[in-house]
Amino acid sequence: MxxxxxxxxxxxxxxxxxxxxxxxxxxxxxxxxxxxxxxxxxxxxxxxxxxxxxxxxxxxxxxxxxxxxxxxxxxxxxxxxxxxxxxxxxxxxxxxxxxxxxxxxxxxxxxxxxxxxxxxxxxxxxxxxxxxxxxxxxxxxxxxxxxxxxxxxxxxxxxxxxxxxxxxxxxxxxxxxxxxxxxxxxxxxxxxxxxxxxxxxEILDTAHMLQQAEQKIQEQEVLIKKAEDKVGKYKRDDSGLRFTIACLVTFAVFQAGLLIWIATHR
Incomplete structure (x- = not known):
């Protein structure tokens, strides 16, 4: 049965x-x-x-x-x-x-x-x-x-x-x-x-799939590297801008303090 x-x-x-x-x-x-x-x-x-x-x-x-x-x-x-x-x-x-x-x-x-x-x-x-x-x-x-x-x-x-x-x-x-x-x-x-x-x-199909996957991974790694380089550049530019702004603010405060001192000591 x-x-x-x-x-x-x-x-x-x-x-x-x-x-x-x-x-x-x-x-x-x-x-x-x-x-x-x-x-x-x-x-x-x-x-x-x-x-x-x-x-x-x-x-x-x-x-x-x-x-x-x-x-x-x-x-x-x-x-x-x-x-x-x-x-x-x-x-x-x-x-x-x-x-x-x-x-x-x-x-x-x-x-x-x-x-x-x-x-x-x-x-x-x-x-x-x-x-x-x-x-x-x-x-x-x-x-x-x-x-x-x-x-x-x-x-x-x-x-x-x-x-x-x-x-x-x-x-x-x-x-x-x-x-x-x-x-x-x-x-x-x-x-x-x-x-x-x-x-x-089949084995050849499997190998082809792995090859394609590896190729896509490499392409993605290149894109990620480019994106990381852009982010790094933006961070450096941002740091430079922050330093410049800090210097300008410091200079402006100094100028304002100097003007106040001149005005009060005439």
């Missing part, structure tokens, strides 16, 4: 069988080995999640495979931001004997920062990877977590996320609490994401 993939802000819950737990232990300590950088485009402030400035995220992945199983483990790393172990990670497990694909972790896909397109990007990478060799494998349908349906906005975001990937969401009640996703073949899933929100930055 597969765990439900859910939208960034709506983690789902599913129960794994004993067999699935045993498989998970197989490569439990595997961590990301290959990395790339993602650019999160600046987006308008969202009422629910707040500001969404320009950010850069490290995307890591690792693959393992034997005659029985294959694994793709993906994760995000955010500079200067701590996340829990279950956050920002997605596993794609392939069972070759049963020709099935399972999605983990059990707690669902939990992405931070949310509402930036990262959940869709990571899920799309998993779909693309699985479709290359096992497009005829099956993802079994499963029940969706009831807690995600308690808030209508959360439920709608979750359903929109799942449907965009190619899953069919169905409900057994009018209140939309008892939701399920139906069986689907890997080849029928959609491995695309919103490239306007998330862009993969």
């Amino acid at each position: 597969t765990e439900a993939i859910i939208e960034d802000q709506a983690p789902a819950q599913a129960v794994a069988s004993e067999g699935e737990v045993a498989v998970a232990v197989l490569w439990d300590n595997v961590s990301a080995e290959h990395f790339s950088m993602l650019r999160l485009a600046p987006l308008p402030t969202d009422r629910a999640t707040g500001t969404r400035p320009l950010r850069f995220v490290e995307f890591g992945r690792a693959e393992r495979s034997n005659k029985d199983f294959s694994l793709l483990r993906m994760s995000y790393n955010l500079p200067g931001q701590k996340t829990r172990k279950e956050q920002n990670q997605l596993d794609i497990w392939v069972d070759h004997a049963n020709r099935t694909v399972r999605i983990g972790p059990e707690s669902g896909l939990q992405i931070e920062p949310c509402n930036r397109g990262l959940g869709r990007f990571m899920a799309a990478q998993g779909v693309i990877w699985a479709q290359k060799r096992w497009s005829d494998y099956q993802i079994a349908g499963t029940a969706l977590a009831n807690k995600d349906a308690l808030n209508e906005d959360t439920r709608l975001r979750r359903d929109q996320f799942l449907k965009a990937l190619g899953f069919e969401v169905a409900y057994a009640d009018a209140q939309h609490l008892k939701g399920t996703i139906k069986d689907v073949k890997v080849g029928n899933l959609n491995g695309t994401w919103n490239a306007d929100k998330v862009q993969v930055v």
